[in-house]
Amino acid sequence: MIDLRAILREPWAAFRGLAIGGLAATGFTMFAASASAAEFEWRYYSVSPLGHPYSQILDKHFKEIQKRSGDKLKIDLVYFGETPYKGAEAEKLMRDGLGEMTEWLVGYSTSTYPLLSAPELPFLPTAAMKPADQIPALDKAWQSPSVAAELQGILDRHKAVRLSRFYWPPQNHWLNKAIDGPAGFKGLKIREYSAEGIDFTTAIGATPVSMTAPDVYAALQRGALDGVVTASTSMTGIKWGEVLKAGYITNFKLTISLILVSQREYDKLPPDVQKILTEEVNKATDEILAFMVDNETKLHEQLKKDYGFTITYAKPEDYTALRKVAQEAVWPAWVNRVGPEVGKPLINDVLTALGAPERL
Known part of the structure; x- marks a missing residue:
């Protein structure tokens, strides 16, 4: 059985968003904020809309984070296509404080960071590989010294931290x-x-x-x-x-997405919430990868049957x-x-x- 846990994960990296204390209206008291708002409210910018299976998996685990944290941390999934921002700007959102958490599909940014194309050059493996075998192989490629150093330098400059990763189906x-x-x-x-x-x-x-x-x-x-x-x-x-x-x-080839968080916002989270965030996001990316591996052959069969x-x-x-x-x-x-x-x-x-x- 392949290990779908993240080789690329940075241990215990996550972060927090906007602190909302209480709600008041001019002239009269409304109601206690603790009854209606989380202590930390974040946005997660996603490459895919909520109807996509990957986003649905993430959103499910975001809800579990809110539940397990006792409503301390609430994460709303926001589709890039419904914002003024683009997927290629993901790491810049972290740097500029425009979001608390985001997906960075690295392939969108290789015109800016061409060195990051190295693990996704065509036909690098010596033979055709099933997705289940490609995942650990590509993890090793992204973890290789030169690639890891280049990627870490980019993240450091943008004050962003890798929380986890997942891959899209084979190209x-x-x-x-x-x-x-x-x-x-x-x-x-x-x-x-x-x-x-x-x-x-x-x-x-x-x-x-x-x-x-x-x-x-x-x-x-x-x-x-x-x-x-x-x-x-x-x-x-x-x-x-x-x-x-x-x-x-x-x-x-496989194309990677990294889940990024802001170091500044992460540092504002209580340690127990940091732990819950990391655990649930790791569970989500494991589930995404398992879905990708299991669904690829099924989708080929569906295309033959239905199309x-x-x-x-x-x-x-x-x-x-x-x-x-x-x-x-x-x-x-x-x-x-x-x-x-x-x-x-x-x-x-x-x-x-x-x-x-x-x-x-």
């Missing part, structure tokens, strides 16, 4: 027709969202297309796109499965061929992009953590 190619190997990519127009993904798409003979998520559905409908790189949940969660027909499964999808799992030799493309066309380009003096140690640390033999 794969979802297409308007089935392919049975790397040659099938040639000539396809594929939506990508990262510089490294664009490099890889070009190297396999396809045409990369940069496009915001809200525009993808219509582009697929009119043939401006032939496919996308995304997680399986996009097929049902944002309905792309209605305009696609197939999945080519390599599980070539008529063809799901093709890459042969080992095809994975090896695609990995060679990434090794030759993508990894060195990223090293040059960030600078060899820092890029090489980072990627080599990650490869070592993953048990891969290559070194740049």
Whole structure:
């Protein structure tokens, strides 16, 4: 059984929000604040809305925090899409005191912090891995000395602390027709969202297309796109499965989200509430990861049954061929992009953590 406890967690890191004492109205007393408001009221900024399974799991454990703390700490889940802020600003919200707790999907910020792309470069593992096996492998990659030091420096500058982490489902190619190997990519127009993904798409003979998520559905409908790189949940969660027909499964990377808290706000919490917060958030991220592992294969079956999808799992030799493309066309380009003096140690640390033999 895999250990879904957080290798990335900082022990006992959390924090507190706005202290609300009592409520009063001009000219007369309303009612005791203790009966209606928590002592500490926080906002948690989430990448996904409350209808998403991940957010529902987090919200359930936030309610348990309020219950276990005797109403001392209340955490409201707020979707980034319903605020003036963006997911790529998550760590800045901590620095600027604009929130007490947030999710930081690190991949959103790699244009600002390109060194953090190291654990999420395509095809780093030597063979295709199931999500259950990818989780501990990627934990090791994020824990590797160079990567951990780079990430910690960013968090320190923003006065933010890692409380826990979770991963999104594996990234794969979802297409308007089935392919049975790397040659099938040639000539396809594929939506990508990262510089490294664009490099890889070009190297396999396809045409990369940069496009915001809200525009993808219509582009697929009119043939401006032939496919996308995304997680399986996009097929049902944002309905792309209605305009696609197939999945080519390599599980070539996982994308991480960190749960951040403000050190300043954490220090205001009583020790017993700190402990409850950490315990429940850890339980939540364990549950998210277990859900992801359990749900991935089920979702593939649902896509076949309800959407008529063809799901093709890459042969080992095809994975090896695609990995060679990434090794030759993508990894060195990223090293040059960030600078060899820092890029090489980072990627080599990650490869070592993953048990891969290559070194740049």
